[in-house]
Amino acid sequence: MRKTVIFILTFILSISLIISSAKANSIPPSVSADGVILMDATTGNILYSKNKDVKYPPASTTKIMTALLALENCKLDEVVKVGKKPPLVDGSKIYIFENEKLTVKDLLYGLLLQSANDCAEALAEHISGSKENFAELMNKRAKELGCKNTTFKNAHGLYDDNHRTTAYDLALILKELIKHPEYKEISTTSIYYIPPTNQTGAKRPIWNKNKLVQKNSDSYYPECIGGKTGYTVQSKHSYVAAASRSNQTLIAILLHDTKHTYWSDVINLFNYGFNNFSLETFHSKGDSLGTYSINKNTEIPIVSAETSFYVKDKNSDEEPQFKINDQSLIKGDFKKGDIILDASILYKNKNVGTLKIASNVDYSSNNNLLASFKNTQITSSGLLKIASCVAIGALVVAFISVRLKKRFKKKRKKFKHIH
Incomplete structure (x- = not known):
């Protein structure tokens, strides 16, 4: 009896510990940086944030x-001739020389692994002619990506009172950058050697400062696909990184960290994201979405125009829904496959994305009846039934016609006989 009681108590304690552990894992970690965001890279959904829209100086995460x-x-093998100004820039650099010829690839390795300010300015001048023009290009591209609280004044991130961005805006930039496989390859390289140039006779070694990709580091994170550190006295510490596990990629941004705990903080953020959320397919391209009423007499079949995703909370059983944004199609003309509508993807009472919707038939506003007939999506068996009905109808009509003709002839004879 005593053993049974001990077993039951042990079992209950074990279950309690498991439940407590699960609850603990579902709580976002404490992060020391002032501006923080954890974002799903596919959907742009925010999984955790702190002061995400507050402007901070980003230091070298600018890069x-x-x-x-x-x-x-640029192309990676494109040759850059270094001008007078890049070698004179302050801060971190790999010491390039005026008139030295390096490839864009070499400069990107210096930029991302060694955080070289001279490489940043060399690229800026090569692309835009001057660092001022390049800053204008940076701001233009930031707006195109949806950044609303960003102003760049230089290509490297050395402190400037007006050089500001937010955790959310940097996440949008990194979200676009990781679409380039060249970035992932460069950013996860532990060590790179710049080959001899017209100014140097020896190879130039460059080490990656990102501890998450260094296998011998206590902060090594195998899923990390790239990251960038940053620091100035005024900006404090900052760090941006992306990590992929299974089919999901997460982006973490940490700005203005006075305690320099971003290595452990970013790992905790990634683990929190991967443990509590998963990327799920909402609808695949071509999935039937039912019908949409164009008018009282016409409904058209609609399908998903593209594969859409949502981020599922692993601790919730709730399922996503979609709500079509009503639009009049009465005067429209479109063909099968044309995108004609969009819908909001709703999950846990929030709009988490957009679903593009295509027509599954041709439609012309000048010929609604034809469109309605097409909308019935008749199968081959249905066509056989219709053909059979038409054939039977034709036989019935023919039979009645023959009978009427015979009756008409008899009446005609009687009429002649009487008169």
Whole structure:
């Protein structure tokens, strides 16, 4: 009896510990940085944030925008001739020389691994002619990506009173940057050697400062696909990173960290995200979504125009829904496959994305009846039934016609006989 009681108590205690552990894992970790965001890279959904729209000086995390513009505007083997100003820039650098010829690839390695300010300015001048023009390009591209609280004044992030961004805006920039496989390859390289140039006769070694990709580091995180550190006295410490597990990629941004705990903080953020959320397919391209009423007499079949996703809370059983944003199609003309509507994806009472909807038939506002007929989506068996009905109807009509003709002839004979 005593053993049974001990077993039951042990079992209850074990269950309690498991439940307590699960609850603890579902609570966002404490992060020392002032501006923080954890974002799903596919949907843009925010999984955790703190002061996400507050402006902070980003220091060298600025360089993710410089890298993005270099990848968008240059080829990796493109040769850059260094001007007078880049070698004179302050702060971290790999000591390039005036008139030295390096490839864009070499400069990107210096930019992302060594956080070299001279490489940043060399790329800026190569792309835009001057660092001032490049700053204008940075701000233009930031707005295109949806950044609303960002002003860049330089390509490297050295402190400037007006050089500001937010955790949310940096997440949007990194979200775009990780679409480039070249970035992932460069950013996860532990050590790179710049080959001899017209100014140097020896290879130039460059080490990656990102501890999350260094296998011998106590902060090594195998799922990390890239990151960038930053620091100035005024900006404090900052760090941006992305990590992928299974089919999901998360982005973490930490700005203005006075305690320099971002290595452990970012790992805790990633683990929190992967443990509590999963990326799920909402609708695949071509999935039937039912019908949509164009008018009282016409309904058209609609399908998902693209594969859509949502981020599922692993601690919830709630399922996503969609709500079509009503739009009049009475005067529209479209073909099968054309995108004609969009819908809001709703999950846990929040709008978490947009679903593009396509017509599954051709439709013309000038010929509604034809469109309605097409909308019935008749199957081959249905066509056989219709054909059979038409054939039977034709036989019935023919039979009645023959009978009427015979009766008409008899009446005609009687009429002649009487007269």
